[in-house]
Amino acid sequence: MNPLLETTDLPSFDTIAPEHAVPAVETVIAEYQALVDQLTSLGNDTWDTLIAPLEAIDAKLERAFSPVSHLHSVMDSPAWREAHEIAQDKITEFQAALGQNRALYDAYRALKAAPEYQSYARERVAVIEHALRDFELSGVALDEPMRTRFRDIARESSQLETAFEQAVMDATDAWQHPLSEAELDGIPDSERAVLAQAARDKQLDGHLLTLQQPAYHAVITYATHRELRAQAYRAYQTRASDQGPHAGQFDNAERIEKIMALRHEAAQLLGFANAAAMSLATKMAPNADRVLAFLRDLATKAKPGAKRDLEELATFAAAELGIDDLRPWDVPFASEKLRERRYALSDEELKPYFPLDAVMAGLFRIVEEAFGARIVPRADVSVWHADVQYCDVYAESGQRIAGLYLDPYARAKKRGGAWMDTCRSRFVSKHASSLPIAYLTCNFAPPTQGKPSLLTHDDVTTLFHEFGHGLHHMLTRIDARDVSGISGVEWDAVELPSQFMENFCWTRAGLDRFARHVDSGAPMPEDLFQRLLATRHFQSGLFLVRQLEFGLFDFLLHLNYAPDSGARVLETLATVRQEVAVIHPPEWQRFPMSFGHVFAGGYAAGYYSYLWAEVLSADAFAAFGDGIDAAAGRRFLNEVLCVGGSRPALESFVAFRGREPIVEPLLASYGLAD
Ligand SMILES: [Zn+2]
Structure with missing residues (x-):
């Protein structure tokens, strides 16, 4: 028996081996294909006959593949790498074909047109709406010849984006x-x-x-x-541009022109006015005007603080560093000197307050106080490494609602960084169901010779961030799989719970629950806390306006594209800088030519999302005041964490906060409030 095909409560990590991966995935894909063929040949589609079987087979595919992808990340070996790559390719190919399956699209349409649809609960409506939207965004609803043209554009765009990235890499390596x-x-x-x-x-x-x-x-x-x-x-x-030491050799300008033209054409084929409007189809921001108003409002409010930061830096550089005309290549240098002078706060001074066990215990206490959820370690569970701790999660009612694997320490063969990933997604249907199970992976310094693992403040913040994603996944109460937990949540709202949790690392109430000196058990002294807080505010104005420059540039570029005038990359950047920047780079600077997030990544007309989500999380956290407000916590649980993608994120936010988000709490958290 292949352990990846078992239907046990949790994966049997002690028996799963690389040779199980490909056969398991092949088996499930074959079964999946047969099911889709059968479903699309039937008429009279209802939730129970169309969606419920798809939920069950999606869960089966997840059970087969999620441990493979996870073990490849945390217990890498040549065998796992090969098994993972083959299995991954098969799934990618299968899902791409599924997204282009016109018959399946028609089945969803028939379901929406059926009388039964009118009586569906909101989460079911959301599942069907999202599926139709995603089919349409993949061009499957188009008639020929538009459908073929759309597919050609997608292929050409992806080649151009790869070439863009390659040029940046080549230019980076050339000098x-x-x-x-x-x-x-x-x-x-x-x-x-x-x-x-x-x-x-x-x-x-x-x-x-x-x-x-x-x-x-x-x-x-x-x-x-x-x-x-x-x-x-x-x-x-000047990498990959017409300027600098390798001028013209790797220039991305022409590729950007083509990428922008294709994005615009694809958007218009699908009936959108431009690529910015198309990007917003899957986002929380309702329309382009709102995104622009958001960025510009924030810029107006952040710019005075950014100017103050810059003046202060220029004064310091002239007085202390002998730099009378501060240029862009002096800014990081002068900033670092000013930071050292002002705070003298080192990781070493903070680390004794963050022993991992105390931090975890405090984090669990915060989760229980705020959201009523109890996290209880359990020993009799099969894991992939002796360091891994499994925990059950219980709701306030005492019911077991989720599970969590914690893998805290760095070790060989484990991918770096920290992340939350899905082991199982929650769903409840007529024939099958599953609790949500999460993997929380970090790379903290392991304990040494009887000394516990001590975290930096950065580590602690990262842990809280990823745990926020974990809570979103685990505390959901939604039964419909495609909108439970994080699934189906708009792209620019996904970081709300994670950034929200980070805030506990910057408040007295939060730190008092987990920051305990490793030897004495004493809480963090007030003076140290104040110095820590000051580092959060350091040059935050400059940071904000730089993010605004990127966000506004990216969005305007996609919004204002016109075939006659082309992309106008440098003109747009110059206009944006006039509006929001306080540091003005020289005329020859060519930052867009290596802006991979936007021209080769998933952030096209979406870079604003970083700040958008941060505004949401700061405003949400402000509802907690200075402490840990249990009533606000339960409201956040019920209106935001529990509801997944079953309704628009803006509606969830308003239900929690009693109004739409405002930017002031973000400015306050950056020390930029008036
Ligand atoms: Zn995140």
Whole structure:
């Protein structure tokens, strides 16, 4: 028996092996295909005859593949890598075909037209609406020749985006600069190690400046040699453009023109006015005017603070660093010096207050106080590594509602970073059901020789962030699989629960629940807390206006595209900078040519989402005041965490907060309120 095909409550991690992956996935896909063929040949579709069987087979595919993808990430080996790649390719191919299945699309349409649809609960309506929307966005509803044209555009766009990314990589690799002893001045040992490694990677001695982020960061932040910083900045900010040391060699300008033209054409084929409107079809922001008003309102309110930050920095640079005309390549350097001077707050000073066990216990206490959910470790569960802790999650009623695997420590063969991933999704239907089960993976420093694992404040914030995604997944009460937990939640609202949870790492009430000195058990002293808080506000105005510049540039570019005038990339950027920026880069700067988020990633006409979600989370958190308000917590649970994608996120927010979101709490959390 293949353990990936078992229907047990939790996966049998002690028996799952790489050789199970491909046969399990092949079996389920074959069964899935047969089911779809059968379903689309029947008429009279109802929820129980069309959607319920699809939910069950989706769950089966998840049971087969989720442990494969997870074990590949946390217990990597050549065998897992190969098994994962083959299984992943099969699923990707199958799902792409499913998204283009016209008969299945027609079955959903028939379901929507059936009389029964009128009596469906809201979550079922949402499932059907989302499915139809996604079919339509994939071009399946178009008639020929538009349908073929749409598919050609998708293929060509994807090739262009890959080429865009490749050009950025090639341009990044093309430039390097061996550093002399004099040029290393000011760079601390830990950062010099990065530059030495960069040299070794290219079989060179000494230290090498490259345009890879860590090496560039070391020089632009710490090198006292001003001319070197200017040189590095010029090379970095002109990558893949018509300027700088490799001018014209990897230029992405023409690719951007083509990508923008294709996005515009695809949007119009689907009946949207432009690519920005198409992007908003799956987002919380209702229309382009609202996105622009949001960004511009925030810019107006953030700009005075950003100007203050810059003036302060310029004054400091002139008085203390001998830099009278602060240029863009001086800003990270001067900022770092000002930060060191002002706070002298090191990770080492904070870490004794964040032993992992105390932090986890405090996090669980916060979850129980705010949301009434109890998280209880359980030992008799099969796991993939001795460090992993499984927990059951209980609702306030005492009912077991979810499960959670915690894998906290860094180790060999484990992917870096921190993330929450789905093991099982919640659904309840006539013939099958499942509780939501989450994986929470981190890479904290493991305990050493009897000393517990001590986290940095960054680590703690990351843990709370990912746990917020976990709560969204685990505390859902929605029965319909495609809109339970995080599924079906608008893209620009997904980060609400995660960023919300981060706020507990910056309040006295939050820290008092988990920050305990590893030796004495004492809470964090007030003076240390105040210094920690000040670091959060440091140059937040400059940070905000930079994000606004990116967000507004991306959105206007997609909104205002016109075939006659083309993309007008540099003109748009110049206009946006006039409006929101306080630091004005030189005319030759070509940042858009390496802006992969927007031209090669999923953030097209969506970069604003970072700030959008942060406004939501700051405003939501403000409802808690300075403490942990149990009533506000239960409201957040019922109106936001529980409801998944069963209704629009804006409606959920208003139900929780009693009004639409406002930007003031975000400004206050950044220390920018008037
Ligand atoms: Zn996140």
